[in-house]
Amino acid sequence: MADLKLTGARKAFGAVDVLHGIDLEVKDGEFVVFVGPSGCGKSTLLRVIAGLEMVSAGEVHIDGERVTHLPASDRGLAMVFQSYALYPHMTVARNMAFALENMRLPKAEIDARVKRAAEMLRLTDYLDRKPKALSGGQRQRVAIGRAIVRDPKIFLFDEPLSNLDAELRVATRKELAALHAELGGTMIYVTHDQVEAMTLADRIVVLRAGRIEQVGAPLDLYNRPANAFVAGFIGSPR
Ligand code: ADP
Ligand code: MG
Numbered sequence: 001m002a003d004l005k006l007t008g009a010r011k012a013f014g015a016v017d018v019l020h021g022i023d024l025e026v027k028d029g030e031f032v033v034f035v036g037p038s039g040c041g042k043s044t045l046l047r048v049i050a051g052l053e054m055v056s057a058g059e060v061h062i063d064g065e066r067v068t069h070l071p072a073s074d075r076g077l078a079m080v081f082q083s084y085a086l087y088p089h090m091t092v093a094r095n096m097a098f099a100l101e102n103m104r105l106p107k108a109e110i111d112a113r114v115k116r117a118a119e120m121l122r123l124t125d126y127l128d129r130k131p132k133a134l135s136g137g138q139r140q141r142v143a144i145g146r147a148i149v150r151d152p153k154i155f156l157f158d159e160p161l162s163n164l165d166a167e168l169r170v171a172t173r174k175e176l177a178a179l180h181a182e183l184g185g186t187m188i189y190v191t192h193d194q195v196e197a198m199t200l201a202d203r204i205v206v207l208r209a210g211r212i213e214q215v216g217a218p219l220d221l222y223n224r225p226a227n228a229f230v231a232g233f234i235g236s237p238r
Pocket of ligand 1: 037
């Protein structure tokens with residue numbers, strides 16, 4: 001578990017500024033959701049946190065340590081993408097174990113972590129199957145399992161449910177909430193789904209064109225949006 005701090009984080013691709021100086025602190029164990037229109041920089045912000053992109057200026061701290069120039073592999077984070085990108089030729093168990101094998105963890109430790117993640121995600125009966133024999137929701141749970149087994153300091157999710165149909169999205173969202181309660185890890189989650197944002201977030205960060213428009217608890221944003229733009233991105237509380 002970890003806290004995260006961004007100070008003046010900027011990102012430019014060539015001459016195009018995508019992030020204009022983001023200041024944000026996320027507390028240990030917090031569930032923070034980024035929302036905003038397509039192209040506003042949500043994924044870029046997540047990738048800058050992950051270390052998959054380096055900031056053009058500003059600083060990134062995790063657990064009080066400056067990680068601004070550290071590569072993704074040294075930041076202790078795990079990212080779950082919209083496209084699950086499972087290895088098709090490997091079983092569910094090996095899909096989850098693979099990164100741990102590369103980290104040279106002892107086999108008993110790997111097996112224990114895979115078993116525990118499979119139990120949490122109701123995948124125990126599917127460990128010997130290949131991804132193509134799974135439903136979309138099960139595949140996405142394997143992708144989440146691959147993150148869990150790494151025991152990351154921070155989980156990063158980029159629209160993880162957007163490829164699922166509506167019913168499955170609701171079920172998987174509830175599982176994610178339960179998972180957060182059980183794991184207690186810090187989670188940073190990108191979505192364009194207002195219901196996901198309102199139900200999952202401790203705090204919502206509303207982004208617009210590479211700047212933070214407003215940050216607050218779901219109810220605070222709902223009751224006191226800073227402007228019409230924020231109001232438009234915040235769904236009903238439930
Ligand atoms: P979002 O996730 O909110 O839809 P992105 O972070 O993916 O937005 O993209 C923000 C902007 O940055 C877009 O205009 C996009 O075209 C641009 N962008 C993202 N990644 C790159 C890249 N690798 N090279 C150039 N432009 C990029
Ligand atoms: Mg995106």
